[in-house]
Amino acid sequence: MSREHHYSTTVTWTGDLGEGTAGYRAYSRDHEVSAGDKPPLPGSSDPAFRGDAARWSPEDLLVASLAQCHMLWFLHLCAVNGIVVTAYTDEATGVMEETADGAGRFTSVTLHPAVTLADPALADKAAELHEQAHRLCFIANSVNFDVHVDG
Incomplete structure (x- = not known):
């Protein structure tokens, strides 16, 4: 018998530096990953792609x-x-x-x-x-x- 399990997460971009995505260097890749009442994970892209190494990629x-x-x-x-x-x-x-x-x-x-x-x-x-x-x-x-x- 197979069972299904469903998962839901929310990814919210927090990297608008005032210009939105007006240019490739105009925005941060920072975001938060959340799920229910769990603490949010600070996310970004890999530093090779202009991300923040202190955050999870x-x-x-x-x-x-x-x-x-x-x-x-x-x-x-x-x-x-x-x-x-x-x-x-x-x-x-x-x-x-x-x-x-x-x-x-x-x-x-x-x-x-x-x-x-x-x-x-x-x-x-x-x-x-x-x-x-x-x-x-x-x-x-x-x-x-x-x-x-x-x-």
């Missing part, structure tokens, strides 16, 4: 969502399989290729989960659960580029 958020989804599945699978995780970090990386006409696409994302287990003897079983988490991840199943798990 769509590219950052895409890589982060892949890492989050994998982590949440992995933690769930560990919990139901009796493996106690005591720490988890992931320094995920993504590669986006820009084409001559200014378009582009992600070509890959690599997750680098570093996991601490209460019982290191269960490392092989945990590695198997990484494979299963990758297969189950909603976000990884939704993108049209390779997602690798290096860990």
Whole structure:
């Protein structure tokens, strides 16, 4: 049986510097991403596209969502399989290729989960659960580029 889940976000541009989009350099790429009562995320474009490096770019958020989804599945699978995780970090990386006409696409994302287990003897079983988490991840199943798990 399949079920649908619906999500709604609001993106609000906050970058009018007084001239609107009168010119390419006349406006800021700043915006806010919000959803319901959650705190807003400050967004911008990547600095390569005149964005603010202190704010989240769509590219950052895409890589982060892949890492989050994998982590949440992995933690769930560990919990139901009796493996106690005591720490988890992931320094995920993504590669986006820009084409001559200014378009582009992600070509890959690599997750680098570093996991601490209460019982290191269960490392092989945990590695198997990484494979299963990758297969189950909603976000990884939704993108049209390779997602690798290096860990």
